[in-house]
Amino acid sequence: MSKTISIAVHHLTRVEGHGNIEVDVKNGKxxxxxxxxxxxxxxxxxxxxxxxxSEVARITSRICGICSIGHTLASLKATEAALGxxxxxxTFKLRELMKHAENFDSHVLHVYFLAAPDFLGAPSVFPLVxxxxxxxxxxxxxxxxxxxxxxxxxxxxxxxxxxxxxxxASLPTVKELVELKEKMLAAVPDLEET
Amino acid sequence: xxxxxxxxxxxxxxxxxxxxFTNYGDPVFLxxxxxxxxxxxxxxMSEKTTxxxxxxxxxxxxSREADxxxxxxxxxxxxxxxxxxxxxxxxxxxxxxxxxxDYKKFVYGKDSEMPHLDSQKVLGIDQAIKVDYYAYxxxxxxxxxxxxxxxxxxxxxxxxxxxxxxxxxxRRETICRYDVGDYCLGQTARAGCGAPCxxxxxxxxxxxxxxxxxxxxxxVKVLAKRAGMPKGWAExxxxxxxxxxxxxxx
Numbered sequence: 001m002s003k004t005i006s007i008a009v010h011h012l013t014r015v016e017g018h019g020n021i022e023v024d025v026k027n028g029k030x031x032x033x034x035x036x037x038x039x040x041x042x043x044x045x046x047x048x049x050x051x052x053x054s055e056v057a058r059i060t061s062r063i064c065g066i067c068s069i070g071h072t073l074a075s076l077k078a079t080e081a082a083l084g085x086x087x088x089x090x091t092f093k094l095r096e097l098m099k100h101a102e103n104f105d106s107h108v109l110h111v112y113f114l115a116a117p118d119f120l121g122a123p124s125v126f127p128l129v130x131x132x133x134x135x136x137x138x139x140x141x142x143x144x145x146x147x148x149x150x151x152x153x154x155x156x157x158x159x160x161x162x163x164x165x166x167x168x169a170s171l172p173t174v175k176e177l178v179e180l181k182e183k184m185l186a187a188v189p190d191l192e193e194t
Numbered sequence: 195x196x197x198x199x200x201x202x203x204x205x206x207x208x209x210x211x212x213x214x215f216t217n218y219g220d221p222v223f224l225x226x227x228x229x230x231x232x233x234x235x236x237x238x239m240s241e242k243t244t245x246x247x248x249x250x251x252x253x254x255x256x257s258r259e260a261d262x263x264x265x266x267x268x269x270x271x272x273x274x275x276x277x278x279x280x281x282x283x284x285x286x287x288x289x290x291x292x293x294x295x296d297y298k299k300f301v302y303g304k305d306s307e308m309p310h311l312d313s314q315k316v317l318g319i320d321q322a323i324k325v326d327y328y329a330y331x332x333x334x335x336x337x338x339x340x341x342x343x344x345x346x347x348x349x350x351x352x353x354x355x356x357x358x359x360x361x362x363x364x365r366r367e368t369i370c371r372y373d374v375g376d377y378c379l380g381q382t383a384r385a386g387c388g389a390p391c392x393x394x395x396x397x398x399x400x401x402x403x404x405x406x407x408x409x410x411x412x413x414v415k416v417l418a419k420r421a422g423m424p425k426g427w428a429e430x431x432x433x434x435x436x437x438x439x440x441x442x443x444x
Binding site: 015018036037038049052066068109162 | 204205206207208209210211212213214216217218219220223224227232235236237238239240241242254255257258261286287288290291294296297298300301310311312313316332333390391394395396399401427430434
């Protein structure tokens with residue numbers, strides 16, 4: 001079978017991070033099949049050298065704006081292990097809740113902003129505002145809840161501020177946590193629709 | 195009147211400022227779309243354009259010569275260029291490696307000369323192209339971004355604070371970090387965030403960069419004398435988000 005294919009996708013869209021795809025097939029023979037990562041390197045491992053332990057999580061969180069809570073928590077865990085710090089059960093629970101906020105946020109981002117346009121036959125979420133307005137509004141509502149949820153515990157979702165080695169610089173009040181719980185429960189119908 | 199065409203581009207960064215754009219919630223986001231047309235946004239859109247655009251939001255630093263043509267191409271077709279976030283404005287955290295030369299070798303060892311590790315002294319995008327406005331912050335303050343867009347839509351000059359974070363702490367009556375035995379960079383850090391960190395019990399790390407012409411010598415002195423920071427740390431402190439705004443930035 002003779003087949004000739006030439007694919008050159010530069011700057012893949014609707015993904016976090018940068019990627020190119022290049023495929024070259026001549027007469028059924030693959031000449032080139034490459035997944036290129038044109039992401040500019042930043043050398044975080046070199047950046048954290050010599051920094052004070054209280055600064056490291058704040059630096060490594062900047063590795064990624066989408067999973068900065070994960071990077072913060074991983075760094076805090078490493079710092080605490082190095083210093084022999086044991087966190088309290090309360091800190092552990094709040095950190096878990098903070099990570100769940102990020103996972104929720106990331107799933108909403110993926111399902112609605114990155115993947116949904118493919119299922120609904122649009123190139124992005126923006127034309128969907130006109131054709132599938134309720135879906136977009138739901139997406140934005142859920143994204144906002146994730147943002148408020150993470151921000152209540154972490155200070156903010158993109159590059160958390162309040163989580164520090166040993167625990168938290170400040171804690172949410174019971175009232176704030178109860179209000180968050182009510183918001184989460186109110187979001188259940190939106191999640192069922194999802 | 196046609197809606198202004200707005201586009202987002204990313205360079206050397208974590209893409210968190212773009213993510214902030216999705217965190218407004220439905221009323222604000224949908225209202226914003228009544229006033230602007232988003233025509234390109236790689237992280238969220240497959241659509242691409244080669245047409246002229248009214249406002250280009252550029253996220254990320256200028257960290258390799260190979261990116262210059264793309265920056266110039268965006269500049270050429272954009273009426274207004276906004277440096278979107280600290281990486282684009284002053285290189286922010288990315289500049290933390292600028293005072294070192296062994297970073298490639300340190301991280302990648304014998305593979306440090308791989309072509310995709312290309313990197314130079316990391317700079318704000320205004321070192322490659324002309325920038326009209328700056329949305330500072332790591333990440334951006336999304337409400338300040340709304341203010342900038344709103345001002346531009348009304349034909350006004352956006353107002354970006356050029357006073358220190360201390361002003362905002364005083365306004366919200368936050369107890370000074372120095373008075374509780376901590377350190378803080380608020381005295382030279384650019385305000386505009388509303389000073390949430392000191393009120394949450396943590397020092398300002400100047401993630402929005404410094405004000406214009408910061409008195410860095412005085413900052414080091416205060417860090418050492420009032421916060422009792424060891425000399426080396428006090429001198430090194432501002433490399434975190436403001437390495438390119440220090441007197442020793444080459």
